[in-house]
Amino acid sequence: MFRLLFILFLFSNTSFADYSQKYFIKGMTCGMCVDSIKGALNKAPHLNIVESQVEVGSVNLKLKTEQKDLNCKVVRVIEGSTDYKVFLDKEYLKPACPKGV
Numbered sequence: 001m002f003r004l005l006f007i008l009f010l011f012s013n014t015s016f017a018d019y020s021q022k023y024f025i026k027g028m029t030c031g032m033c034v035d036s037i038k039g040a041l042n043k044a045p046h047l048n049i050v051e052s053q054v055e056v057g058s059v060n061l062k063l064k065t066e067q068k069d070l071n072c073k074v075v076r077v078i079e080g081s082t083d084y085k086v087f088l089d090k091e092y093l094k095p096a097c098p099k100g101v
Contacts, residue, residue, distance in 0.1 A: 018050060019066040023059045023074060026092045027084040030056065036082045044077040072097035 025037065037054045041047070041061075047070075051062040059078075067073065075086045075097040086096040 018062055018064065019070075020060065020062045021070065021074075023061070023071075023078075023096055024087045024090050024092065025057060025059060025078070025084045026087060028056050033084070037078060037084070040078050040081040043081070044073075047073060047077065069097075 025033075028034065028037070034054050034056060037059060038052070041049060041052055041054070041059075047061075048064040048067070049061055050064055053060040061074070063070070071086075071088070075095075078084060078086050085092070088094040088096050
């Protein structure tokens, strides 16, 4: 019986659905830029963000679940309300959402 309760406790406290993604933001240079990104993400409850870590040049998002077209949703949120561009690599060669999607 104790083993069963322990196993149930482990499963209830583990979030198997969490999904993390890092984005690189071209154009961010200061703390005000960080605030702009945070503001944009706060206005996007549909992304189901559990945690976000925003630094100059990058954003780490932890979400409740992996979402279809997540990258494009994040691009629409950030690029739709700021002047920054969102990429999947530090060199800014891979756009987070390909054109036409």
